Amino acid sequence: MPDQSARAAAAVDSRRLWEDLRNLAQLGARADGGVGRLALDENDVKARLWLVEQGRALGCSVRMDAAANVFLRLPGGDENLPPVVTGSHMDSQPAGGAYDGAYGVLAGLAALRAVHEARIATRRPLEVVAWTNEEGVRFSPGTSGSACFVGVRSLEETRALTDGEGISFGEAADACLARLEAQGVPTADFATPMSAFVELHIEQGPVLERAGARAGVVTGIQGVSWFEFTVRGTANHAGTTPRAARRDALEGACALAVALREQARDDADETRFTIGRFRVSPDSVNTIPDEAVFTVDLRDPDQARLDALEATFRDLAAGEWAGCSVEVTRLSRIDPVVFPDAVTGAVAEAAERDLCMEAPRLMSGAFHDAIHLARHCPTGMIFIPCKDGVSHHPAESITPDQAEDGARLLAATLVRLAEVA
Amino acid sequence: MPDQSARAAAAVDSRRLWEDLRNLAQLGARADGGVGRLALDENDVKARLWLVEQGRALGCSVRMDAAANVFLRLPGGDENLPPVVTGSHMDSQPAGGAYDGAYGVLAGLAALRAVHEARIATRRPLEVVAWTNEEGVRFSPGTSGSACFVGVRSLEETRALTDGEGISFGEAADACLARLEAQGVPTADFATPMSAFVELHIEQGPVLERAGARAGVVTGIQGVSWFEFTVRGTANHAGTTPRAARRDALEGACALAVALREQARDDADETRFTIGRFRVSPDSVNTIPDEAVFTVDLRDPDQARLDALEATFRDLAAGEWAGCSVEVTRLSRIDPVVFPDAVTGAVAEAAERDLCMEAPRLMSGAFHDAIHLARHCPTGMIFIPCKDGVSHHPAESITPDQAEDGARLLAATLVRLAEVA
Numbered sequence: 001m002p003d004q005s006a007r008a009a010a011a012v013d014s015r016r017l018w019e020d021l022r023n024l025a026q027l028g029a030r031a032d033g034g035v036g037r038l039a040l041d042e043n044d045v046k047a048r049l050w051l052v053e054q055g056r057a058l059g060c061s062v063r064m065d066a067a068a069n070v071f072l073r074l075p076g077g078d079e080n081l082p083p084v085v086t087g088s089h090m091d092s093q094p095a096g097g098a099y100d101g102a103y104g105v106l107a108g109l110a111a112l113r114a115v116h117e118a119r120i121a122t123r124r125p126l127e128v129v130a131w132t133n134e135e136g137v138r139f140s141p142g143t144s145g146s147a148c149f150v151g152v153r154s155l156e157e158t159r160a161l162t163d164g165e166g167i168s169f170g171e172a173a174d175a176c177l178a179r180l181e182a183q184g185v186p187t188a189d190f191a192t193p194m195s196a197f198v199e200l201h202i203e204q205g206p207v208l209e210r211a212g213a214r215a216g217v218v219t220g221i222q223g224v225s226w227f228e229f230t231v232r233g234t235a236n237h238a239g240t241t242p243r244a245a246r247r248d249a250l251e252g253a254c255a256l257a258v259a260l261r262e263q264a265r266d267d268a269d270e271t272r273f274t275i276g277r278f279r280v281s282p283d284s285v286n287t288i289p290d291e292a293v294f295t296v297d298l299r300d301p302d303q304a305r306l307d308a309l310e311a312t313f314r315d316l317a318a319g320e321w322a323g324c325s326v327e328v329t330r331l332s333r334i335d336p337v338v339f340p341d342a343v344t345g346a347v348a349e350a351a352e353r354d355l356c357m358e359a360p361r362l363m364s365g366a367f368h369d370a371i372h373l374a375r376h377c378p379t380g381m382i383f384i385p386c387k388d389g390v391s392h393h394p395a396e397s398i399t400p401d402q403a404e405d406g407a408r409l410l411a412a413t414l415v416r417l418a419e420v421a
Numbered sequence: 422m423p424d425q426s427a428r429a430a431a432a433v434d435s436r437r438l439w440e441d442l443r444n445l446a447q448l449g450a451r452a453d454g455g456v457g458r459l460a461l462d463e464n465d466v467k468a469r470l471w472l473v474e475q476g477r478a479l480g481c482s483v484r485m486d487a488a489a490n491v492f493l494r495l496p497g498g499d500e501n502l503p504p505v506v507t508g509s510h511m512d513s514q515p516a517g518g519a520y521d522g523a524y525g526v527l528a529g530l531a532a533l534r535a536v537h538e539a540r541i542a543t544r545r546p547l548e549v550v551a552w553t554n555e556e557g558v559r560f561s562p563g564t565s566g567s568a569c570f571v572g573v574r575s576l577e578e579t580r581a582l583t584d585g586e587g588i589s590f591g592e593a594a595d596a597c598l599a600r601l602e603a604q605g606v607p608t609a610d611f612a613t614p615m616s617a618f619v620e621l622h623i624e625q626g627p628v629l630e631r632a633g634a635r636a637g638v639v640t641g642i643q644g645v646s647w648f649e650f651t652v653r654g655t656a657n658h659a660g661t662t663p664r665a666a667r668r669d670a671l672e673g674a675c676a677l678a679v680a681l682r683e684q685a686r687d688d689a690d691e692t693r694f695t696i697g698r699f700r701v702s703p704d705s706v707n708t709i710p711d712e713a714v715f716t717v718d719l720r721d722p723d724q725a726r727l728d729a730l731e732a733t734f735r736d737l738a739a740g741e742w743a744g745c746s747v748e749v750t751r752l753s754r755i756d757p758v759v760f761p762d763a764v765t766g767a768v769a770e771a772a773e774r775d776l777c778m779e780a781p782r783l784m785s786g787a788f789h790d791a792i793h794l795a796r797h798c799p800t801g802m803i804f805i806p807c808k809d810g811v812s813h814h815p816a817e818s819i820t821p822d823q824a825e826d827g828a829r830l831l832a833a834t835l836v837r838l839a840e841v842a
Contacts, residue, residue, distance in 0.1 A: 205661025222660060226706055237812060238695035238718040239643060239786030240626025243686070245810070250696050251682065254675045261672065265664070274659035275671050276706045278713070280699045285647055285716045285752075287697050287813070295706045297659040331706075365660030389666070391658060392708070 004120050004420040005412040006354040011114035012411050014404035020106045021403065024050070024090070025098035034394025035098050039091040039133035039144070040068065040172035045179055047090045047102075051130055052185055054109055058116055060128075063188040064180050066155055067148040068132045068173045071188070074112045076125035076418060082193035082377075083125035084418040086111065086410060088201055089134035089145070089369060096135075097396020099386065103403065104200045105130045111411035122418035124195050131369045132173070139169045141332075146369035149190045150376040194377040196343055196417045199370040200410045201381060202398060203362075206389030213360050214405045217347045218381035221364040221371045222272070222299040223306045223336035229317060231256065233324040235282060235290035246288055250280050252321030253292035260296065263312050271309070272299040272365060301336050301363045337371050343380030343417070350412035357409065382409055425541050426836040427775040432535035433832050435825035441527045442824065445471070445511070446519035455815025456519050460512040460554035460565070461489065461593035466600055468511045468523075472551055473606055475530055479537055481549075484609040485601050487576055488569040489553045489594045492609070495533045497546035497839060503614035503798075504546035505839040507532065507831060509622055510555035510566070510790060517556075518817020520807065524824065525621045526551045532832035543839035545616050552790045553594070560590045562753075567790035570611050571797040615798040617764055617838045620791040621831045622802060623819060624783075627810030634781050635826045638768045639802035642785040642792045643693070643720040644727045644757035650738060652677065654745040656703060656711035667709055671701050673742030674713035681717060684733050692730070693720040693786060722757050722784045758792050764801030764838070771833035778830065803830055 027047050028037030037043045048070050052062045055072030063071050073083060088104025108128035115126060131149070136142020139161040147153040159170030177187075203209075208216050233249035257275055264273035278294040296313070300306045310330070317326040344361070351359035364370075364381060373379045384406035387397040448468050449458030458464045469491050473483045476493030484492050494504060509525025529549035536547060552570070557563020560582040568574040580591030598608075624630075629637050654670035678696055685694035699715040717734070721727045731751070738747040765782070772780035785791075785802060794800045805827035808818040 203661065204658050205663075206666050207661075207663070210666075224660065235814070236810065237625050237787055238697060239645065239693055239720050239788070240624065240628075241693070241786070241810060242626075242628070242690045243693075244690055245627050245631075248695070250678075250699055254678045254682075254696075257671075257675045258679055261675075269663045269665055272660055272662070272664075274669070274707065274709055275675075276659060276701075276708050276710060277704050278671055278699060278701045278710075279704075280697075283698050283700075285697045286695065286718050288695055289697060289699075292699070297707050299660050365662070366658055367660070389657065389662060393656070 005350055005415040007118050008114050008120050008415040009354050009408035009412040011118035012110050012404065012407045013113060014400065014407065017106060017110040017403055017407055018400045020109065021098060021103065024102050024106060028092065030095065030394060032394045035092045035096050036094045037090065037092045038094065038138040039135065040176050044091050045176045048130060048176065048180060049183060051105065052180065052183055058113055060112065062185050064177060064185050065149065065188055065190055067145045067158065068176045069145040069149060070130045072112065072128045074116060074126045077121055077123045079125060081124045082195040083127040084414055085127040085129055085194045085197045086200065086414060087129035087131065088199050089131045091133055091135050093135055093392045094137055095394055096392055097394060099202045099396055099398050100204065100391045101134055103202055107200050107407040107410050110407045111414055114411045115415060120415060120420065122415060122420060124418040126414055126418055134369055138163045143367060143369055143372060144169065146372040150372045151191055152372055152375065191376065197370065197373040197377055197379045198343060198410065198413055199368055199381045200406050201368060201383060202386040202391060203383040203389065204366050204386065204391040207362050208383060208385035209389060211360055213385065214357050215351060215359045215409050216362045216383040217344050217351065217359050218339065218364050218383055219344055219361045220301060220336060220338040221368065222301050223303055223334060224297065224299045225306055225310060225333045226331040227296040227298065227313065228329045228331055229256065229294050229296065230327045231292045231321060231324045233290050233322065236288045238286040238288055241288060247323040248288050249292040249324050250289040252324035253294060256316065256321045256326060257294060259316055260313055264298065264309060270301060271305065299365060303336050334371060337374045339374065339380045340378045342378050346416045347380055347382055347413050350416055351409055354412040355409055382406060382413065425841040426771055426833040428539050429535050429541055429836040430775050430829035430833040432539035433531050433825065433828045434534060435821065435828065438527060438531040438824055438828055439821045441530065442519060442524065445523050445527060449513065451516065451815060453815045456513045456517050457515045458511065458513045459515065459559040460556065461597050465512050466597045469551060469597065469601060470604060473601065473604055479534055481533065483606050485598060485606050486570065486609055486611055488566045488579065489597045490566040490570060491551045493533065493549045495537060495547045498542055498544045500546060502545045503616040504548040505835055506548040506550055506615045506618045507621065507835060508550035508552065509620050510552045512554055512556050514556055514813045515558055516815055517813055518815060520623045520817055520819050521625065521812045522555055524623055528621050528828040528831050531828045532835055535832045536836060541836060541841060543836060543841060545839040547835055547839055555790055559584045564788060564790055564793060565590065567793040571793045572612055573793055573796065612797065618791065618794040618798055618800045619764060619831065619834055620789055620802045621827050622789060622804060623807040623812060624804040624810065625787050625807065625812040628783050629804060629806035630810060632781055634806065635778050636772060636780045636830050637783045637804040638765050638772065638780050639760065639785050639804055640765055640782050641722060641757060641759040642789065643722050644724055644755060645718065645720045646727055646731060646754045647752040648717040648719065648734065649750045649752055650677065650715050650717065651748045652713045652742060652745045654711050654743065657709045659707040659709055662709060668744040669709050670713040670745050671710040673745035674715060677737065677742045677747060678715060680737055681734055685719065685730060691722060692726065720786060724757050755792065758795045760795065760801045761799045763799045767837045768801055768803055768834050771837055772830055775833040776829055803827060803834065
């Protein structure tokens with residue numbers, strides 16, 4: 001079996017993978033070198049049609065589901081066994097790069113091609129999936145396709161999401177599905193069984209690059225809580241109101257922000273605390289603000305620490321800040337996911353034995369479709385480094401060698417999980 | 422002479438003043454009870470035409486100047502002497518109240534009526550002026566009329582200011598002047614000599630109300646500096662970037678804001694420090710901000726203290742804040758003004774001797790047209806309390822008794838300054 005997985009890794013056509021990446025980046029290409037391909041827009045639909053073509057050329061059967069997720073399937077020796085699935089998403093940020101998501105789909109395609117061309121007969125079928133609307137830019141929240149597939153969100157609520165122009169996810173998905181149907185792509189149900197799911201992705205962070213690692217075994221996905229803090233004071237004239245008579249919402253918000261950040265400061269540098277939005281009203285140079293609203297994005301691999309920090313945050317907010325009151329709302333919460341040894345072990349062994357590659361273990365700081373798949377089947381992820389850890393930006397970048405490393409590791413992992421007949 | 426000034430105070434028709442306030446508030450009345458009368462808009466023009474009518478009914482000569490300032494003049498015993506002038510502005514904030522500015526003009530009219538009806542013959546002429554675009558909302562910066570009148574800004578640069586719809590101050594002023602000209606109002610030069618200028622205004626702060634005072638002798642206008650601080654870091658993913666790898670512009674901005682505020686904290690509670698605008702980019706929940714921009718409105722009666730604080734602010738900004746660099750820009754600076762004893766003394770004596778009123782001395786925290794007039798002639802101001810110190814808001818409020826107190830004090834002050842023949 002190790003022989004077969006190493007063979008699959010070696011059979012990856014990294015030149016073709018790089019061509020595919022360049023070609024896909026043309027769909028939604030930006031003048032600044034970035035990619036803006038929003039979920040279910042014309043370029044995203046074209047990307048799906050192109051993927052279907054590639055799959056068929058390789059001898060895959062193709063299917064779609066009601067959330068416009070697209071699957072390519074390479075038959076296994078035992079078609080009664082659930083498939084080993086890989087994939088990611090093809091939509092991007094409006095000013096995004098060519099690799100976030102797209103790389104996972106195209107490297108999956110490259111892995112299936114390698115298995116096919118090396119004539120490796122796996123017991124289980126192999127599939128590549130492109131999940132719909134991971135980014136959540138055009139329709140919010142994101143990870144729509146994977147969330148509907150596993151059932152953590154209903155198709156109805158997802159279809160009702162609307163974009164900035166009032167077009168619903170449902171309308172956009174129907175239009176996309178009609179184009180796929182015209183190409184003879186049949187529809188399948190959600191939640192079809194999977195033997196395992198492995199998502200390959202750029203790290204979107206600096207850890208692997210700083211460690212000089214070629215790939216990483218992702219051990220899970222951090223839990224994340226989003227909070228909104230609203231600090232309420234009294235608007236007044238900046239020139240005429242003595243300090244003692246003020247209830248300055250901005251003063252309270254800054255002091256509270258500093259205090260919250262201090263609480264989240266851990267020696268191990270594992271907890272991630274970010275205030276990303278901060279707005280003040282009336283936002284006038286000479287008016288004391290009556291309201292300041294800011295968000296906190298709090299992440300930690302440890303659920304107990306997330307809970308403890310939330311309790312501390314609520315205690316702090318219950319106090320008075322520059323005479324102002326504070327309201328805390330939890331906007332969302334996703335519990336940490338720990339990937340099972342069955343999958344992380346397969347990735348680690350493929351790295352070590354098939355590729356002689358050191359692949360450190362790390363948690364994912366970002367969401368991925370894998371967070372939902374983890375509820376559905378044994379799931380894991382592989383990361384490759386990206387330049388300066390940058391993503392969601394036109395400057396997002398990987399080298400052809402890095403693209404090859406990840407695709408080879410993915411191919412070997414898939415063969416290990418799918419077993420050679 | 423005290424007899425005549427006390428007689429003038431007693432002759433104020435406070436009922437009619439209150440009616441005038443109610444009538445003027447109809448021009449630009451808002452559904453919420455506030456007033457939105459922007460500079461040189463249809464309501465502001467109508468207010469000028471109405472003021473001209475009132476002046477003529479009282480036997481005043483009227484005139485206008487190229488900035489659309491309107492003057493009513495009650496003759497004095499010696500028409501060769503420069504007049505004693507009072508007045509304020511009639512434009513308001515978009516969601517303003519009925520008293521900020523308008524009260525000073527209408528109480529001036531009431532004072533002239535009182536002098537006229539009590540047949541008090543002053544040596545110097547008495548004038549009421551309505552200055553154009555004090556608020557600076559439609560055309561920014563404000564205090565346009567008084568700034569052009571005294572020559573601190575040129576008419577040319579003021580005429581070039583444009584509103585949100587691309588209409589210039591010059592076009593709007595010309596249209597207003599044509600309407601006034603059609604009523605036979607002649608044009609006069611800027612910078613005509615004045616013997617004194619006294620502006621009556623609501624305090625727009627809580628000091629008099631908290632002291633239980635009916636009026637205040639304004640000793641000067643605080644100096645004010647406006648700064649903009651731009652904190653620059655690096656945008657990155659909130660979930661994937663360890664704390665040690667961050668340069669978080671919001672973290673730096675909050676820490677800097679707290680430090681600046683601490684430096685401006687004086688025991689006497691005279692320095693006013695306000696951060697009114699605060700913006701962060703890209704303003705996304707899960708992105709570490711790469712830029713945070715905030716303003717500081719800093720006021721102090723003491724020029725040396727303003728200078729020292731500016732130097733301290735620049736020293737602080739030269740440091741590193743959460744790894745970020747900081748740029749400081751001074752947006753504007755107006756030096757403090759101290760009103761001369763000749764005028765503050767006349768106000769204080771009128772309060773004490775003519776009205777048996779305790780009128781504490783206080784600095785003005787807000788700008789007023791008087792800040793420019795102080796460069797032109799001996800200038801002073803009178804404040805009356807307003808409810809909760811609130812202004813620039815539909816809730817801005819004074820009682821009829823308070824309106825009467827201020828108008829009586831103004832009438833007595835004007836007679837004292839204009840001398841009885």
